[in-house]
Amino acid sequence: MKLKRVIALGLVLGMSVLAVGCGKKEKANEDATSNATEAVDETEDTANKQEENAETNEQSDTTDSSDSVTEERVVASSVAVVQILDALSVPMVGVPTSSYELPESVADVTRIGSAMSPDMEVIASLEPTVVVSVDSLSEDLKSQFDSLKIDSEFVNLNSYDGVKEAIKSLGERFGVNEKAEALVASFEERENDIQKSIEGKEGPSVLIIFGAGSSFMVASEDSYVGNLASIVGAKNILTDAPSSFSPIDMEYLADKNPDFILFMAHANPEESLEAFNQEFEKNKAWQNFDAVKNGNVVALETEYFGMSANLYAVDAMEKLVDILYGE
Numbered sequence: 001m002k003l004k005r006v007i008a009l010g011l012v013l014g015m016s017v018l019a020v021g022c023g024k025k026e027k028a029n030e031d032a033t034s035n036a037t038e039a040v041d042e043t044e045d046t047a048n049k050q051e052e053n054a055e056t057n058e059q060s061d062t063t064d065s066s067d068s069v070t071e072e073r074v075v076a077s078s079v080a081v082v083q084i085l086d087a088l089s090v091p092m093v094g095v096p097t098s099s100y101e102l103p104e105s106v107a108d109v110t111r112i113g114s115a116m117s118p119d120m121e122v123i124a125s126l127e128p129t130v131v132v133s134v135d136s137l138s139e140d141l142k143s144q145f146d147s148l149k150i151d152s153e154f155v156n157l158n159s160y161d162g163v164k165e166a167i168k169s170l171g172e173r174f175g176v177n178e179k180a181e182a183l184v185a186s187f188e189e190r191e192n193d194i195q196k197s198i199e200g201k202e203g204p205s206v207l208i209i210f211g212a213g214s215s216f217m218v219a220s221e222d223s224y225v226g227n228l229a230s231i232v233g234a235k236n237i238l239t240d241a242p243s244s245f246s247p248i249d250m251e252y253l254a255d256k257n258p259d260f261i262l263f264m265a266h267a268n269p270e271e272s273l274e275a276f277n278q279e280f281e282k283n284k285a286w287q288n289f290d291a292v293k294n295g296n297v298v299a300l301e302t303e304y305f306g307m308s309a310n311l312y313a314v315d316a317m318e319k320l321v322d323i324l325y326g327e
Contacts, residue, residue, distance in 0.1 A: 072174060075123055077133040077141070078115040080157050080310035082106060084167055085132065087183055087311055088176045094126045100303065116140070124148050132170070134308050158244075159227040160317075163309035164188075190314045194232060194321060203233030204259035204324050207291070210245055211265050211272035216279065217245040218253070225264050225305050228313065232320045234260075250285050260324060261291040262298050269302040298323055 075094035076082045079102065082095050086103040095102060096118065097111040110126060113119035116137060123131060130151045133141055138154040145152040153173065155166035164184050171180020206229055208219040219226045220241035229236060237256035238246065265272035276299070280286045291297055304316040 072130060073126065073128045074174075075112060075126060075128040075131040077112065077118050077131055077137075078157075078308070080163075080306070080308050081132050081134065081155065083311040084155075084163075084170060085174075088167070088171055088174065088179050090170070090174045090176065093128060094123060094131075120144055120148060123150070130173075136308065157308035157310070158222075158224055160224075160231060160309060160313050163311075163313050166309075187314050191231075191317070194314070194317050198233050198321060198325060201233065201325055203235050205237050205256070206234045206260045206262055206324070207237050207253060207256070207258040208262045208264065209248070209276070211263060211276050213268065213271055214275040216248055216276070218248055219245055219264070224307065224309050225262070225300065225316075228305075228316055228320060229262070229324075232317050232324065234320070234324055250283075254285065254288060257289060258291055259294075260296045260298065261289065262300055262323075264300045264305045265302055266307055273299055 072090075074085065074090060074092045076085055076092050077094075077096055079096060079098050079100050082092065082102055085092055086105050092106055092109055094110045094112045095106045096115045097113050098115070110122065112122050112126075115133070118141070128150055130153055131141075131145055132153050132155065135154045135156040136158065142152055142154070153170075155169065156162040157166060164187060167180050167184055168177075171177045171183075208223070208225055208229065210217045210219045210223070210225075218238050219236075220238045220243070221227060221230045221236045222241065223244040226236055226238075226244070237253070237258045263273070263276050265276075280292070280297070286292055301319070304312045304319060
């Protein structure tokens with residue numbers, strides 16, 4: 001700006017000298033001097049405005065990128081919630097202790113204990129603005145968070161539709177709606193492809209067994225895995241069940257004689273699977289099932305088939321299609 005001013009002044013002085021030596025051109029030179037000065041002033045004003053606009057835009061950009069995410073101290077108390085928040089680029093200050101692999105973004109984040117029984121003292125020390133957990137644990141955890149005056153939010157991950165809704169609600173809560181909408185859209189696009197792949201095919205009947213250690217129950221369509229199986233056209237033999245999981249009734253199950261037996265493990269999957277195999281060996285009644293005779297007893301991968309929905313929901317549906325309809 002100073003350089004422009006010096007040039008302008010030089011022009012003014014030069015034209016003034018010419019005006020003294022050339023009286024006949026006085027009027028023209030005065031006009032030229034006036035025009036030159038105005039041009040310099042206009043150039044300077046334009047440059048100043050451009051600088052001001054640049055500063056304003058820079059401040060605006062900073063404001064736009066500074067949404068509620070940067071102001072929140074978020075604790076995620078379940079693996080599924082960690083996956084969702086990571087996909088939405090929401091930073092976390094606390095995550096559950098788990099044998100399951102967590103995203104790289106939380107490798108150095110404080111562990112708060114198990115999802116079902118988190119360490120409240122550790123959580124309080126993190127001074128979170130909110131703790132996000134799953135709806136199935138709200139009765140056990142909400143009162144504890146309230147007593148510590150910690151805001152809590154519980155998302156419903158009991159079904160495929162539930163995880164999509166959870167993504168949207170968390171996207172709204174943390175100011176990342178566009179990412180949430182894009183993620184859900186990608187789910188639905190793949191889901192449509194799955195439906196096209198099984199169109200016109202008759203869905204097989206399935207029995208879903210849930211194992212936790214040496215204890216076993218059967219899962220209805222109201223369970224997460226049962227929900228996925230129904231979406232891909234499978235027919236759950238457990239109908240009109242009063243809850244998501246019920247005790248095993250061998251007489252009832254034998255009468256239904258499912259095409260497939262799907263086993264899902266919880267807690268210690270290796271221990272549960274070993275106990276499940278022993279149950280099949282000791283209880284000869286299982287040998288009368290067509291699923292057993294035809295080799296259609298499948299242990300589901302725990303990473304994809306858990307108690308609650310997660311970001312692998314569509315991957316899990318694709319795996320079920322391969323299991324139930326594969327040649």
